[in-house]
Amino acid sequence: MTTETSTTAPPATSELLATVGNKVRSMRKDRGMTLARLSEITGLSQAIVSQIERGMANPSFTTLAQLAHGLDIPVGRFFIGQDQSRSPVVRRSARRNLQNVTRESVGEAIHELLTPDRDGTIEAQWISTPPGHDTSATPFTHSGEEFCYIISGRKDVYLDGVCYSLEEGDSITYSSEIPHWYKNSYEEVCVAIWVNAPHAL
Amino acid sequence: MTTETSTTAPPATSELLATVGNKVRSMRKDRGMTLARLSEITGLSQAIVSQIERGMANPSFTTLAQLAHGLDIPVGRFFIGQDQSRSPVVRRSARRNLQNVTRESVGEAIHELLTPDRDGTIEAQWISTPPGHDTSATPFTHSGEEFCYIISGRKDVYLDGVCYSLEEGDSITYSSEIPHWYKNSYEEVCVAIWVNAPHAL
DNA sequence: CTACTCACATAACTATAGTGAAGATTTGAG
DNA sequence: CTCAAATCTTCACTATAGTTATGTGAGTAG
Incomplete structure (x- = not known):
């Protein structure tokens, strides 16, 4: 094998998308917002918000920033609890x-x-x-x-x-x-x- | 006007992309990595990493996760220092x-x-x-x-x-x-x- | 039961993120 | 200075994120 391997296995992206989606949905519900309201204040379409919440889309950086803005949370909040799996080793x-x-x-x-x-x-x-x-x-x-x-x-x-x-x-x-x-x-x-x-x- | 306005102005996405790109590049340099090496351990193409670092692309959620993995940092690190502008008001x-x-x-x-x-x-x-x-x-x-x-x-x-x-x-x-x-x-x-x-x- | 509203999901389209390969720049040795 | 190796950027293409518009299903009034 020619390539040096990465430190650990790459993240399982589909699961990450699902967990982020769940976070968006629960936060939106906590605030008593509908899809329509959240899409209105974020400037995103209802469709993409719905898809993201169900883990069926891979939001871009800017979309994440807009969602965080609409929910009034730091963007990093979407990522908490998923980096524990990071490697303990530094090559x-x-x-x-x-x-x-x-x-x-x-x-x-x-x-x-x-x-x-x-x-x-x-x-x-x-x-x-x-x-x-x-x-x-x-x-x-x-x-x-x-x-x-x-x-x-x-x-x-x-x-x-x-x-x-x-x-x-x-x-x-x-x-x-x-x-x-x-x-x-x-x-x-x-x-x-x-x-x-x-x-x- | 029919629509209720958002709490604050939406984030200026182009600037955000630039700052995130700068963070990626400086972190990569800190670690003595080349574009080729980072693309190798993240599984991304050199091209897109280069574009992201220069603020010329809008990375997706999964791409951000892969970059963070390759740099061995929490994904949220990309977002620090850009949420101070968040609204102090909660409607x-x-x-x-x-x-x-x-x-x-x-x-x-x-x-x-x-x-x-x-x-x-x-x-x-x-x-x-x-x-x-x-x-x-x-x-x-x-x-x-x-x-x-x-x-x-x-x-x-x-x-x-x-x-x-x-x-x-x-x-x-x-x-x-x-x-x-x-x-x-x-x-x-x-x-x-x-x-x-x-x-x- | 039918008509209407509200919340969410789906479909068809278009804009762009991401890929692979080739081109430009930089670096350093002789 | 020249050449070569290493590093980074650009180009043409394809996969998919995001939009507009329409569909579905649950509730409520008439």
Whole structure:
């Protein structure tokens, strides 16, 4: 086989269409609207609304936006409860680069997200730090708990000013509320895994 | 004019398409993917992905689902930041009925949502309570702060067992953490506005 | 029972989303 | 600079989303 396979099976589209349709219909009924009324305020035809509600049409982006508008809900509401099936794995080839997200002081370091892009849950990064790299100018302080494991190279992690020199295979765990920064004061690139668990709501 | 107007202007679809396209492209780039790779794992053609990214096509529901799958994000991610423009008003004719959401002890009472269907923010309900209606069997206790205003009729609100008899025009405010219930021990239907402000995250 | 209304479904048509292949652009090595 | 490989866009076609108009079936009045 020549093609690399996808991370998981593709979504079963027909079922998705049915569930979205059911949502539209129940929301419309909740609001005491008829097909005619909803089509009037959305600018869509009764026919297509009826078909969508019964899972017999595949609404376009703009149609979804118009329906959401008519029902006064965020468009994303149509999609809740159907992404739990998303893969827990992030392939190396599909890691998200966080370069633009992180602070400028991070400089040449490469940050890649290791956790699926969910909101509010645990988050892991793959971090490659070049020799001399130093984040002491902008110590991090936020909520949650952190863990770091060194894959290769060495790195000095500072918690509240106290230095912990880590080598390959070492790890460190601490509260994110402690001001923390790190520095690669060695000759080789340091590659580490960094995990942050934000506190639950 | 014969038709009742919509609550707000319909969304400007062309702009939405552009913003969604930009999101797809930046997410793909973040992951270091080419059009060919994304089309491969989504099962879509390069052509349509290119067109969508440039805002020149109106992707269908299933196409959006496939793209989200390929990027390993929830589909709703495509829509964040574009629903702030939603109307703050909920027309009487478009109120959402919460009947099925509330507890069975609520019985014949009618609950209708008065706030736009956002998550996690303040929420208001219109509540119609028939004579004799009583929720004391299942007192409510949750987080946040509550406020209730009586539009017509009378109602007895109990906070931690203490009775407050409210009449038309009266209002009451309390912490939702206090176990609370209410009873319409009068002859007429009571109509009230109830507001709950969940504590911010 | 018949005529009328309201809510929804179906049918025939047309506009466009999506495909596959070929063309244009960019990138990088020598 | 030139050539080649990789990446992206354009083109001609087909499958289908969405429209207008008509049909069905349940209720209600006369």
